[in-house]
Amino acid sequence: MFKNTKTISKKMLISLLTGVTLMGLGAGVTTAVTNTSNMQTSVQAATTPEYISGKAGTEFQQGLTCSVGGIQKTVWFSSMTLKAGETKTVSMPKVTGYASSATSATFKENASGTGYTLVFNGTDDYSVYYAKVSTKKTTKKSVSVKYTKKALTKQVRLAPGHDFYNHVPGSKYATKRVHYGKTYAGKTITINDQGIKKGMKTPYYRCYYKGKLIGWIYYSAVVNKATYKTVKKTATVIATPKNNFYNHLTYSVYKTKLLHYGKTYRDRKVTINKQAVRAGTKTPYYRCYVNGKEIGWIYGGNLTNIK
Template sequence: MYKLKYLLMSFGVALIGVLCISFTAVKSNAVSNNVYDLSEWQGTFTDNQVKTLKNEVPFVILRVQFGSAYHDKTFAHNVALMKKYGVPYGVYSFSQYTSPSDAASEAKTLYSRAPEAKFYVNDYEQQTVKSGGTNAATKAWVEALRPLVGNRKILFYSYQSFMLTHAAEAVSSYDGYWLAAYQTNEPQREHVLWQYTDHFYSPALNQYVDASVLTQKNSSWFIDEPNENKKPSKPSKPSKPKSNVTYTKESKEMTMKSAEKYNFYNHVPGNNHFSGLHRTHYGHTFHGKNVTVDMKATINGRTYYRVHENGKLLGWINQNGLGPHISYSKVNMHKKVKRNSHYRFYNHVTGSHFANIRVTATGHQYAGKTVHITGRATKDGWKSHYYKCYYKGKLIGWIYQRGI
C-alpha cells in the first residue's frame, strides 16, 4: 500500500503489462470484481468522481492513518463523499506499533476516527515492533478492536513472506487475510482478497491506483451489515445444527513445519455438527515430513487441512502447522545482487518447514557483488525460485530470485 508499492516496483513495467492483459476479463466487469485502496496520495476527490466511482467498484478501502500519530489528510473529505453518494467503504491503518500495548492503542485510534466503516484492516508490512513480540502485538491489535466493531470484519494485510516471518501465528485471529502479491497467477496462500497491482487505471478517478480482486469472497462478505441489531425470530423446534464449516477439495503436497505445535484431530475443531473431538496424532511426530492434503476446511476465519502421510490418514490440522512443499536442486552459476535490492538472505527458504528461520544478510550488503549459486529451491505452485548463494567461498544464505 505504501512501502510495499515501492518494494515491489522492481517487478518492472513488463509485468504490469502482463497483468493488464491477464485481467482484461476483470476490467470488463470491474463493478463486481475490482476494489481500490485509496489514501491521500490519490488526492481530494470531487462529487463527480465519487458519483462515477459508485458504478465502478463494489466498495473502496480508505487509509485513515500512518501509525496513530499521523492521520490521512484527505480522509475526512473523501469519506464524507463516500457517505453522500452511497459508496461502501472499509478502512485501514498503516501500522507502526512498537509493542502490544501500542498496537492496541493504534487499533482504538483507528476506530475513533472511522466508527462507521464496514470493515477494518491492519496493514502491517514494515517491522516496527521493539518489545513484546510481533505476533503478540499483531494479536493485541485485533483483540482491542474486536469489542468495538461487533460483527464487522477485521482483516490483516501484508505480503506473504513478511506475514510468515513476523505474524504467522497472529493472522489466524483475524477474520481474513488480504494478500499482496503482484503476479499473474493467483497465489495459493489462503486469502479473502488479493491485491495484484498498483497500476490499475480508474476512469472515475482518472489515475492509476492500487487494485485488488474479489475471487474468494463476494462483496457482501465485506460490507453486509452485521446481524447483531436484528430482532430475534420466534423460537423454533430444536434440530441438529448445520455444519458451520466450509469444505473444499484440495490436491497438493505440503511439509510439516518443524517449530509449530499443532496436532491432528479426528474432525475440524469448532465444527458444531460433530461431537467427540479428540487428537489423533501429535504434530511433532511428523515434523519435516512431506504429506498430502485432500481437503480444506474454513471455520471462523481459520483454515484446516485433512492430511495423509504415505496413504495413511493423520487427521485435520491447522494450516499454520504446514508449509509449502519445496523442491531443491543443485545448480552452478554466478549472478550479481541487484544494487537496489530490498530482499534479504536467510538461513533457510522463507516459509519452509525449518525452525528458527532468520536473516543472515541484507541485499544491500552485497549490492552489485557477483555471488556463486549452488542451490535452487522452488515452492509448489510457484514459477520463481530461491537461490543458495556464496560470496568468496562463504555461505551467505537463501535469497528470492528477484533480489539478484
C-alpha cells in the first residue's frame, strides 16, 4: 500500500459532497480527495457514482470508506495507473474475517484523462459494506452403521467414482480420505468387512490390497472379479433373448454401453472368440461376432447350441 503523509498534507484538496445513507447505517458527509501525483484518495460509499479528479498516467491508491462490521472504516485498493479512456475492473480489498457486499470495482478514466468514476459490480450501486464471515463449522449428524464380517474378492472399477476412507463416511468416526479410488483401478482386492449406514441398503467395504489395508469404499466402486478365456465356439441367439449385447462384460471393471439389442440377432448364428465368468456365477458371458463383425458381449443364457 502506497503511503506518503507529507505529500498528502501539502497537495490534498478536499471537497465536501452531499450526505448519503449507508444501507440503513445512518447518514454522513461524503468526502472526496482530489487525486494528485502519488497520492491516496478516499471516497465514502454512496448511492450514486463518484467522480474523482486526477491526472491520467499518475499512480494512485484509492480508498473507500464504508461500514466494516457496523463500524466506519477505510479500505484500500492496490495502487494503479489509468490511461485516458481506460477502464479497469479489480477485486474488492480483502478484510480479514469480513466479506464485501460487492465482488468487484470498476475504475473508468474519462477520455480527457482528468478524472475517473468508480462503480461496483458493474453498476451504479454504491451501497457497499463488509459483513463478518461466520467461522462456525457445521457438523453433520452421524448415523449408526451395521457391520458384518465378509470374505470377498473383488476388482476396483477402472473409473471407480469413489475414494477410500479410514472409516465409513458419515459414521460416528472422524473420516478422511486415505487413497483415491483411481489409484487402485483394475486391481484385485480382498474384503473382510462391510458397513451399511442406517436408512441405506447398499454397503461400504473395508478393502485390502496385497494384505495391506487401503480403506473403506462404496460398493459401486468395486465388482466381482471376472476370469477371461480365449475360445473358438459357435452358438445361436435364442428367439426371445432377455439380454443385450454390450461393448464389455457388464458389471465388470469397464464402463459399458449398449451396442445392439439381443432381439436384433434372434435366431442368428454367431461365432465366439472369448468368454468370461464372473465370480459367484456359473454361466459365462460371450463375445460374439456375425459375419466377422463384433456385435458385443452377451450373457450365455441368451445363446443355444454352444459348441
